[in-house]
Amino acid sequence: MNTLSRLAVPAVFSTILAAQSPGPYGVGPAWWNAGQGDLLPWEESYENPDGQVSILNKLGAVHTAGHPFFESLGENHRACVTCHQPSNGMSLSLATIAQRWTETAGRDPLFAAVDGANCPDLPQSAQASHSLLLHRGLFRISLPWPPENVRPDFQIEVVRDSTGCNLSPIYGLKSAKPRISVFRRPRIAANLQYVATLMADGREPSLESQARNAALEHEQAAAPPNPAQLRRIADFERQIYAAQGSDIRGGLLDEKGGPLALGAENLASGAAVFEDRPDSPVLLSFRVWEKHSGEGDLGLQREFRASVARGSTLFFTRAFRDPAGAATYTCASCHNRAAPGWSDIGTTNTAPEQASPDLPLFRITCAAAAPPHPTLGRVFYSQDPGRALISGRCADAGAIVPQQLRALAARAPYFTNGSARTLGELVDFYDRRFKIGYTEQEKHDLINFLRAL
Ligand code: HEC
Numbered sequence: 235m236n237t238l239s240r241l242a243v244p245a246v247f248s249t250i251l252a253a254q255s256p257g258p259y260g261v262g263p264a265w266w267n268a269g270q271g272d273l274l275p276w277e278e279s280y281e282n283p284d285g286q287v288s289i290l291n292k293l294g295a296v297h298t299a300g301h302p303f304f305e306s307l308g309e310n311h312r313a314c315v316t317c318h319q320p321s322n323g324m325s326l327s328l329a330t331i332a333q334r335w336t337e338t339a340g341r342d343p344l345f346a347a348v349d350g351a352n353c354p355d356l357p358q359s360a361q362a363s364h365s366l367l368l369h370r371g372l373f374r375i376s377l378p379w380p381p382e383n384v385r386p387d388f389q390i391e392v393v394r395d396s397t398g399c400n401l402s403p404i405y406g407l408k409s410a411k412p413r414i415s416v417f418r419r420p421r422i423a424a425n426l427q428y429v430a431t432l433m434a435d436g437r438e439p440s441l442e443s444q445a446r447n448a449a450l451e452h453e454q455a456a457a458p459p460n461p462a463q464l465r466r467i468a469d470f471e472r473q474i475y476a477a478q479g480s481d482i483r484g485g486l487l488d489e490k491g492g493p494l495a496l497g498a499e500n501l502a503s504g505a506a507v508f509e510d511r512p513d514s515p516v517l518l519s520f521r522v523w524e525k526h527s528g529e530g531d532l533g534l535q536r537e538f539r540a541s542v543a544r545g546s547t548l549f550f551t552r553a554f555r556d557p558a559g560a561a562t563y564t565c566a567s568c569h570n571r572a573a574p575g576w577s578d579i580g581t582t583n584t585a586p587e588q589a590s591p592d593l594p595l596f597r598i599t600c601a602a603a604a605p606p607h608p609t610l611g612r613v614f615y616s617q618d619p620g621r622a623l624i625s626g627r628c629a630d631a632g633a634i635v636p637q638q639l640r641a642l643a644a645r646a647p648y649f650t651n652g653s654a655r656t657l658g659e660l661v662d663f664y665d666r667r668f669k670i671g672y673t674e675q676e677k678h679d680l681i682n683f684l685r686a687l
């Protein structure tokens with residue numbers, strides 16, 4: 235089935251698409267360079283290990299020549315698209331990063347010293363200097379300490395840092411302009427119509443302010459982009475949608491009459507938005523896959539779709555308790571449009587002996603008068619204090635803004651610190667952390683649900 239035939243495509247776009255598209259979905263390039271100047275079609279699909287991810291531009295094909303998301307705005311030859319690639323669901327997978335390193339012998343602008351290295355003062359041609367990017371897919375995020383206009387209610391110390399950056403006399407916490415370096419995955423620059431809280435720590439109030447700082451920091455622009463450029467970037471981001479479009483076992487994920495949660499078109503129309511209730515139309519729409527096989531008589535396809543349907547029920551209705559607190563959750567409690575901005579699920583706060591040796595480790599001491607951390611008390615350790623680096627509140631340490639659960643198959647690894655290499659590892663993390671007790675079949679179903687999103 236041809237994706238084009240299902241949709242009312244304005245004639246002008248369908249002509250452009252037909253001219254560009256080698257296959258029925260139009261399989262796009264794996265890599266976009268800054269300033270490449272090509273047309274980003276109205277709809278295009280890109281290969282990934284589980285199938286294909288779809289990118290949909292609701293307002294039509296995008297002329298990227300001269301477009302500030304696609305052109306380099308600064309000195310290091312990067313553009314926004316460098317770290318937000320269509321083929322990776324407008325994020326960047328570890329596999330793509332590794333391939334870029336091999337193909338360019340580490341000379342791609344992606345690896346720029348400013349944040350594509352563990353620290354800018356390391357020898358840049360050495361692979362080891364980029365180990366967090368190459369092994370975990372992480373970029374360095376450097377934040378001022380204390381935060382601007384905030385008096386923090388805790389003290390932060392560097393316990394150890396194998397990157398050297400937090401201890402560096404130029405870039406570190408004891409430098410003339412004290413800063414803290416944390417290391418984070420790029421987030422999806424698509425479906426942003428639905429994202430209320432931006433960045434892992436919620437530090438950017440708008441897409442425009444985000445774009446301004448991304449140009450100054452990631453692209454090392456000498457001056458901020460002008461207001462027209464910022465508006466153009468934000469407008470672009472509000473109309474581009476990314477979701478897995480087909481699965482090697484499940485076939486087309488966004489067929490007409492199929493589950494509302496799936497596919498870029500359902501995102502663009504607003505039908506796919508997650509709500510945290512057991513009777514939400516998005517959840518109920520998976521019923522069509524419980525029994526029915528879709529087109530053809532492929533047993534594998536029927537099996538996969540039934541598994542995704544079971545996974546959706548687990549995601550929206552299976553309740554579990556937080557052993558560290560009193561609250562009861564489903565996955566949808568935190569992953570829905572109205573969910574609170576950030577929470578600490580234990581991805582970054584850690585006992586020192588369990589800490590990852592490649593990431594920095596900080597000791598946090600709450601002031602005597604401050605509200606302590608809700609589960610960890612007044613003295614504890616973190617590899618990325620998250621929201622607390624912005625709010626200055628001890629109680630926020632380790633609180634992270636959930637990412638969008640879209641195009642997951644196109645952009646492993648997962649969590650802000652890249653600690654879950656696969657969706658299997660991610661589900662195992664939740665199973666352990668919340669003592670859920672999933673069966674192997676339930677894990678399998680939940681993984682299939684996530685890879686279809
Ligand atoms: C060097 C890689 C890199 C470049 C270049 C880059 N980004 Fe990002 N982007 C990131 C990382 C890393 C994050 C997550 C940072 C965090 O969570 O603190 C991010 C986060 C975002 C987000 C937040 C999405 C969300 O759901 O919170 C948006 C939007 C975004 N980038 C847009 C842009 C734009 C626009 C540009 C160009 C002006 C750009 N990025 C350039 C790496 C990059």
Ligand code: HEC
Pocket residue numbers: 549563564565566567568569576577578579581582634635636637638639642647648649650651660664680684
């Ligand atoms: C208490 C709130 C909460 C609950 C419950 C919860 N999550 Fe999350 N989820 C988060 C937060 C916060 C993050 C970001 C953590 C980080 O990046 O360090 C996250 C991240 C994720 C990611 C990673 C996305 C990415 O782009 O890296 C996936 C996938 C995910 N959750 C799936 C689930 C599933 C499946 C369940 C149910 C078993 C679940 N979540 C339950 C809060 C929650």
